[in-house]
Amino acid sequence: MQHNDLIEELRWRGLIHQITDEPGLQKLLASGPQTVYIGFDPTATSLHVGSLMQLMMLRRFQLAGHRPIALVGGATGMIGDPTGKSEERNLLSAEQLQQNVAGIESQMRKFLSFEGENAAILLNNFDWMKGFSYLEFLRDVGKNFPVGTMLGKESVRARLGSEAGLSYTEFSYMLLQAYDFVYLAKQQGCLIQAGGSDQWGNITAGIDLSRRMLGKQVFGLTAPLLTTGDGKKMGKTERGAVWLDRQQTSPYAFYQYWINVSDEDVMRCIAYLTEIDRQEYDSLADATQSDPGRRAAQKRLAEWMTVFVHGDDGIRSALAASKILFGGEIEDVDDAGLNEIFADVPSQELPRDLLAGEGLWVVEALQQAGLAKSGGEARRSIKEGGVYLNNERLTDMDRRLGESDLASETVMVLRKGKRNYALLRFKTDG
Structure with a gap:
């Protein structure tokens, strides 16, 4: 230029x-x-x-x-x-x-x-x-x-x-x-x-x-100030400001912030904050107008911003975390990562010794997690194929859960249906 x-x-x-x-x-x-x-x-x-x-x-x-x-x-x-x-x-x-x-x-x-x-x-x-x-x-x-x-x-x-x-x-x-x-x-x-x-x-x-x-x-x-269409300052969430420091706002949370920007605000954000050129900008604007459901502009904005602020490893971890939230395989994730991904998901803390010996009966686990009100409801959900442990479908209602079933150091991820998640945290006393 x-x-x-x-x-x-x-x-x-x-x-x-x-x-x-x-x-x-x-x-x-x-x-x-x-x-x-x-x-x-x-x-x-x-x-x-x-x-x-x-x-x-x-x-x-x-x-x-x-x-x-x-x-x-x-x-x-x-x-x-x-x-x-x-x-x-x-x-x-x-x-x-x-x-x-x-x-x-x-x-x-x-x-x-x-x-x-x-x-x-x-x-x-x-x-x-x-x-x-x-x-x-x-x-x-x-x-x-x-x-x-x-x-x-x-x-x-x-x-x-x-x-x-x-x-x-x-x-x-x-x-x-x-x-x-x-x-x-x-x-x-x-x-x-x-x-x-x-x-x-x-x-x-x-x-x-x-x-x-x-x-x-x-x-x-x-x-201009960076504001939403209704005049509110951008960069704020229910959990506070969206920081550039990955310790304060993880790459996943950063990526999610941008991918959830409204159609009304997304093209302004691309113009204000990225180096995407005029030709690509116009193409994204057309895509947003003709097929808003694809969210092409939001995906491009989220990708560009995350790479710019957090680098290639940041976008990799953000996309891996996003995939997990939408049912992808859970692997190589620690407690901190799962806590960030499932920050808004209900969780229960249980003693770790429940995983020892015979282990925790999966029907009880679903009840403890709040995903079933009764043992009968839990068994029906498993029989119908709607229960997942760490995003893998459970088919055995007699299954006992042990330490090998943890998704990270202390966390087990349970899901009923497509999006109904709950976490069980197993902590050692003392």
Whole structure:
């Protein structure tokens, strides 16, 4: 992709919400490689699905020949951005903040290239903010920032009018973020800041401060927020956020999130988050329109995203887990894997010594699992061929279950019918 094709690429993908001076930015991008930055709040040890919008924005700039700066807000994170928040965040400890910054930095290295002419740079704004005394900051930076500018921002007005109000600490956040743009323009020649549409007030504040302190024109670009058709933020489930860290959200759960995206949202997700080209995009859009039952777009989105975030081994494990849930063979899966696959399935814990000696009668096992209300019902289900142990059909109603029938270290998977699963967990006392 050429430098001057980037805006066109972003536009067809629906990734341009606002630009401060589009003709000026077009001219700047056409003049040669530029430096662009996006800030990331270190509020957790992992980035989440919502962060992918901004990571992909930096990646698109890099693929077009520009140099991306991923800025981790070690200083601003100590305060917390009040934008879009109804009340003040709890302040993070220095230790927690350091852990979060380290976790986020390691993840970013997976998505951006840190080699070559336009190698990405990871920076932490704490590195330049820690040297300021309070008086120095007020004298050198604060005097260039009109209070009227801050009060005019929608995010500030909304909080000032709310019951929670706005503390002086949070009020200062905009000034700190604005100074980041000044610092990066001066030290790194960075003339472009991008971010989500909720960051427009902070970005334009940085543009104004750069003009006052440096006499330079810098540019701002925002993308829409990643939301569902009804306006809710994407990347949330009943069990919480969808994280990029596989320890917090497994490849299987990550894959399932994307394959379950609605027809209304799927093409927007493909445009926003993937590098699937226009031709394939149009083909998937046609398939979704003509044969939505195939879910071709959802399958492609889930596959692309899982490979991108978790690699080839991630997609293999996700597909193997999906196959198990739909009746495939259960093999080479540990307790943690089965717990993830069957997270929403009812389970019962039984003493492990039930598997010793003669073992546990399968009819009793079905009753213990809640798949049969009586011994008679259990026997009928087995006779009719509707009972499965670890996804293999059971035909012998006199069968006794032992340790060799466990699917993993402690778990046995029982199923009645096509989708009625239950787990039995066999734990050793003590």
